[in-house]
Amino acid sequence: MKQRNRHALTHLSFLSCYITKNLQVTKHWVYALLDPQSDSCFLSETTMNKILARGSIVNLKLSTMLDEKIITSKKIDGLVVKDMDGVTNINLPSVYTREVIPASHSQIPKPETIRQWPHLKKVAEKLYPYQSDAEIGLLIGLNCTRALKPRDVIPGNENDPYAVQAALGWGVIGMMHNPNDDSMNNYNCRLVSADERRCHFAYKTQAKEINPVQLKKMFEVDFNERSSEEKVSIEDKRFLTKVSDGIHQRDDGHFEIPLPFKDDNINLPNNKILAVKRLARLKSKMIKDSQYKADYIAFMNDIVDKGFAEKIPADEDSQVEGRIWYIPHHGVYHAKKPRKIRVVFDCSAEYHGEVLNHHLLQGPDLTNNLTGVLCRFRQEPIAFTCDIEGMFHQVGVDSKDRDYLRFLWWEHGKLDQEPIEFRMTVHLFGATSSPGCANFALKASADLYEDEYGTAAAEFVRKDFYVDDGLKSVASPSEAIHLIESSKLLCKRGGFRLHKYISNSKEVIESISPSERAKGIQNIDLHCNELPIERTLGVQWCVELDTFQFRIELKDKPFTRRGILSTVSSVFDPLGLVAPLILTGKRILQELIRDGADWDDAIPADIKVRWERWRAELLLLSKLNIPRCYKPTDFGKLKMAELHHFCDASQTG
Structure with missing residues (x-):
């Protein structure tokens, strides 16, 4: 499916609509956008939920003037647009969902603005008053010709805005400004249009299609930084509003945040049968693998014992249609920790076209920039790192939303008994909204307790954590000891526990309780033993030498474009410290792409020689070994201390 969305000076019209299901009028208002430059019709996800419509998951190839990409959407059939008077009914072709319709309320002229043009006064009288709180929820494209076809035109003078009557009402198109004022300050420099007749939808049927897999490009990852001036989307603003309004702190200090649904009137099918089938497969695997079974049961017992999950209370066991969802789960082992299992709750599991993650707002990316965190980690001579214990599980879910997080399990791990229903009480590893909610709660702790524990501790929590890993460098051991203590207390007030501390200063380590140190230094003699190599945000930090190192483990790969790509991508270097060397491998890959080599073609002999040498x-x-700290050891003693950097351009890199 391809949709050409060329919103550059096209004939656009808006309609003011209300939405129904089964032709029953509701009070939910939306605007509809008529766009003859779009191949297809689109519906916002909020509007879809308001009319209780359901659709099948599809992937669309979306082409614009600047880009071409694949987006995940839902296909909905059976929608009907109806004008305000109930005279005109238009059956829409298949409609596809998007998070938002790409249009702005500023593009909709108000009736009082249109009345300033004498030739449009009679059109203004036909328009409904402007609704600022109504969503632009529908885009009608060229495949619904009946809705777009002009019935009448009021042209006006040469450069005047003009009115077009379509089947559903009048639209006004053109630059809108006061005709009696020639000042450019009075121009609205957007293409604007309006059709304020009302219409409504009815939902009939749905279809199902397959979701294909995509391959992402990888050549622009070096030094990839997120701009601090990125605009916050409408969906991100809704997320922030929901969590800001819903967050509250319990007596034990932990925050609770409701699940940030895109639509509060969510209505899900009963998917318990899916959870039963997945649990049966899990049981078979555990019977075959006793170690997997033991690790899995220990993990599940732990989350129940800690209160992260609970049995469904007897007085709440009744089924609430549309407001319960069962989440399948499975266990995965950490690649570098073979005995450490993590149970992942599959919030992306699909049942009858519905996926829990599709109903959750992801929210803005509140995670600090990885490059920025690592660069600040290199500023001063004394460094330390720490970790937040079970970060997601420290943020509770509002009790009214917990039934969306139900799952099946055997009490105490007894597989010979019937499984019973549990539900999570905390935000899940696997839910699209969890990173945003956890980061929001962590930063809320810094905001609430900054006055009590100091700005330095609050800024550390705000700026120097990458998800649950904290990295910091300071000028002296005493400063580090004070910061560690104050930030621990601050986080504790917000329900978070900092632990797994390690530092290049043995004085700092000695000030920390062994139970709160990193595992590798809990039982060592700090006066006799060397400090270990720690993996910090994917970077190897030799704590004893205070240097960054690279651990290279090259696997045998075929001499093909696919094998070369795998090898080039295997070196994790977020700071670009070895980018000049990696560039050579990338140039070889680029050359193969330029010559049209297929993924599994054998590479030419001359390139193979260069590749093997690289x-x-x-x-x-x-x-x-690259020093972690930018500053030399005698930096502070120099009478004139300077830092220099050099950069150059390249024709090939």
């Missing part, structure tokens, strides 16, 4: 050089990275 691959051998790559292993030498394990001998490279």
Whole structure:
């Protein structure tokens, strides 16, 4: 499916609409956008939920003037547009959902604005008063010709805005400004249009299609930083409003945040049968693998014992139609920790076209920039890192939303008994909204307790955590000790526990309780033993030497474009410290792409020689030591201390 969305000076019209299901009038108002440059019709997800429509998951190839990409959508059939008077009914073709319709309320002229043009006065009288709180919820495209076809035109003078009558009413198109004022300050420099006749929808049927897999491009990841001036989308603003209004702190200090649904009137099918089938497969796997079974049961017992999950209370066991969802789950092991299992709750599981994650607002990216956190970690001579224990599980879910997080499990892990229903009481690892909610709660702790524990502790929590990993560098051991203590107390007040501390200063480590140190230094003699190498946000930090290192583990890959891509991508270097070396491998890959080599074609002999030489050089990275701190050890003693940097441009990189 391809949709050409070329919103550059096209004939656009808006309609003021109300939405119904089964032709029953509701009070939910939306605007509809008539766009003859779009191949298809689109519906906002909020509007879809308001009319209780359901659709099947599809992928659309969306083409605009600037880009072409694949988006996930839902296909809905059976919608009907009806004008305000109930005279005109238009059956829409298949409609596809989008988070929002790409249009602005500022593009909709008000009747009082249109009345300033003498030739449009009679049109203004036919328009309904402007509704500022009504969503632009529908886009009608070229495949619904009947809705777009002009019935009458009021042209006006050469450069005047003009009116067009379509089947559903009048629209006004053109630059809107006061005709008696030639000042450019009075121009609204957007293309504007309006058709304020009302219409409504009815839902009939739905279809199902397959969701294909995509391959992402990877050549622009070096030094990839997020702009601090990125605009917050409408969906992100809704997320922030919902969590800001809903967040509250319990007596134990932990925050509770409601699930940030895109629509409060969510209505889900009963998917218990899906959870039963997935649990049966899980049981079979546990019977075959006793170690997997033991680790899985220990994990589940732990989350129940800690109150992260609970049995459904007897007085709440009644089914509430449309407001209960069962989440399948499975266990995965950490690649570098073979005995550490994590149970993942599959919030992306689909049942009858519905997916819980599709109903949740992801929210803005509140995670600090990885490059920024690592760069600040290199500023001062004394460094330490720490971790938030079970970050997502420290933020509770409002009790009214917990039935959307039900799951099936055997009490005490006894597989010979019938499984019973549990529900999570905390935000899940696997829910699209959880990172945003956890980060919001963490930053709320910093805001609430900054006055009590100091700005330094609050700024550390706000700016120097990447998800649950905290990294900080300061000027002296005493400053580090004070910051560690104050930030621990601040986070504790918000329900978060900081632990797994490690530092390049043994004085700092000695000030920390062994139970709160990183596992590798809990039982060592700090006066005799060397400090270990720690993996910090994917970067190898040799704590004893206070240097960054690279651990290279090259696997045998075929001499093909696919194998080369795998090898080039295997070196994790978020700071670009070895980008000049990696560039050589990328140039070889670019050359293959330019020559039209297929993914699994054998590479030419001359390129193979260059590739093998570069691959051998790559292993030498394990001998490279880069000082963590920018400043030399005698930096503060120099009479004139300076830092220099150099950069250059390249024709090939």
